[in-house]
Amino acid sequence: MMEYNSQRPKLIISEYGRHIQKMVDNACAIEDREQRNQAARAIIVVMGQLNPHLRDQSDFRHKLWDHLFIMSDFRLDVDSPYPIPSRESLATKPFKLQYPSNLIRYKHYGKIVENLIDNARKIEDPSLKESMVSAIAHHLKKSYLAWNRDSVADDIIFKDLKDLSAGSLQMPDGTQLGAATEVLTANYSQSPGKKFNRNKQKQKSFKRKFGSSNSY
Numbered sequence: 001m002m003e004y005n006s007q008r009p010k011l012i013i014s015e016y017g018r019h020i021q022k023m024v025d026n027a028c029a030i031e032d033r034e035q036r037n038q039a040a041r042a043i044i045v046v047m048g049q050l051n052p053h054l055r056d057q058s059d060f061r062h063k064l065w066d067h068l069f070i071m072s073d074f075r076l077d078v079d080s081p082y083p084i085p086s087r088e089s090l091a092t093k094p095f096k097l098q099y100p101s102n103l104i105r106y107k108h109y110g111k112i113v114e115n116l117i118d119n120a121r122k123i124e125d126p127s128l129k130e131s132m133v134s135a136i137a138h139h140l141k142k143s144y145l146a147w148n149r150d151s152v153a154d155d156i157i158f159k160d161l162k163d164l165s166a167g168s169l170q171m172p173d174g175t176q177l178g179a180a181t182e183v184l185t186a187n188y189s190q191s192p193g194k195k196f197n198r199n200k201q202k203q204k205s206f207k208r209k210f211g212s213s214n215s216y
Contacts, residue, residue, distance in 0.1 A: 012071045016047060024071045033077070040078040043068060106160060108147045109140060117165050133169050137161055141177050151179070 011021055020043065027039040047064050054060040062082045069076055074087055104111050116136055123129040141157045154177045162170050 012073065013067055016050060016067070016071065020047060020050070021071055024068065024076065027078075028072050028075050036076075037078050040068060040076065040080075105164065109143050109160070109164075113140065113143065114164060117161070117169060121165060121168050133161070133171065134175075136169070137171055137175075138177060 005018075008018070011018060023039075023043050023046070027036055027043060030036040030039055044061070044064050047067065048054065048060070051064075054063060057063070065080050065082050066085050069080070069084055070090070074085075102111065104114070106113075113136070116132075116139075120129060120132045120136060123132060137157055140161060141152060141154070144152050144157065154175070157177065158171050158175075
């Protein structure tokens with residue numbers, strides 16, 4: 001009669017397959033300890049060959065030995081080069097992750113924007129502070145448009161910036177932010193690299209029109 005996997009004993013670690021499980025079961029039945037140790041080491045070699053991706057991990061041999069004892073249901077009595085795991089260690093629950101409990105006032109802006117605003121409030125250089133506030137305002141509009149692709153009024157962005165900074169950061173009167181398409185695609189950094197990038201774009205445009213100077 002045909003034998004189905006559903007009729008066979010359940011594999012403890014199915015990734016290694018049924019043949020490895022049978023090898024482990026046979027090793028547990030060996031009475032001579034030295035022969036049992038040799039069989040265990042041979043099984044470890046085969047397990048490593050079947051799972052070459054584990055070799056990238058620093059403790060891959062340790063994991064193989066742990067898997068060997070787990071597949072034997074902790075019945076295999078051999079000399080392991082590593083501490084033998086216990087059945088209780090598998091039932092140990094992992095530590096609970098501590099998630100941040102800080103409330104985000106405007107979730108569509110995120111917590112990082114609030115940190116940027118706090119750092120901008122501490123800047124003493126007026127020119128640097130103005131550039132930082134301008135960059136934050138454009139980023140606020142870009143973050144807003146990521147959730148709502150429709151155009152958003154600049155007054156709303158300025159109001160949110162003032163609210164997040166407790167009134168200490170404000171945009172000058174008459175300031176206008178870029179349009180929605182410009183804000184989503186442009187880089188509003190005020191660093192010297194912006195001028196360098198513009199010059200490179202002009203050079204590329206010149207070469208497309210008149211060709212490279214090396215061709216003359």
